[in-house]
Amino acid sequence: MYITYIIIGVTVVISFAAWKQPRLMSNFILNPYAAHHKNEYYRFITSGFIHKDHMHLLFNMFSLYFFGIAVETVFGYIFGDKGWLYFILLYILAIVVSDIPTFAKHKNNPRYNSLGASGGVSAIIFGFIIFQPLSDICLYFALCLPGFILGTLYIIFSWYQGRKANDNINHDAHLYGALFGLLFCIVMYPSSIPRFIEQIKNWEVLN
DSSP: OOHHHHHHHHHHHHHHHHHHOHHHHHHHSBOHHHHHHSOOTTHHHHGGGOOSSHHHHHHHHHHHHHHHHHHHHHHHHHHGGGHHHHHHHHHHHHHHHHHHHHHHHHTTOTTOOBOOSHHHHHHHHHHHHHHOTTSEEEETTTEEEEHHHHHHHHHHHHHHHHHHOOSSSOHHHHHHHHHHHHHHHHHHOTTHHHHHHHHHHHHHHHO
């Protein structure tokens, strides 16, 4: 069984439970102030297993399903029987690391909250891109571009929106989750870089 299925199942169960139990939502959500002043650092992890609403949950879990299985398969080839462990480390660490800039920015703001698996999902997607940069990724089933192009645009967009901070989306989590996904795969499997470059060169020749 793919670990992706287990993560999705656990996330769905906890998210639904949190919607029905406001206290559970309050205890699990990432509140930087509570984490900093009450040492509730567990929130860095638990916040990745709850979501704002059904659409938020559906989008993240659909993305995780599509890209997670592909990355798990690659990890299985690269790391053998320990591939599942590397996958879990990538996902959980990305959830934590992607929220560190948010924590630093809002640790003295008791009214700020953040939740969702976007940091972990972004890391998985960019893990996919580093291994399969020429595979098309589609936005809303309409705009389809090779992963390395869409990934570049995604990083630029997340950085720009994060600086504006004029909506309710934690773009910093998307940005740093994506960058962590790239870094994790490169560090754990350095050969991914020359393979990535070689594939890009082939795309330039073909196009």
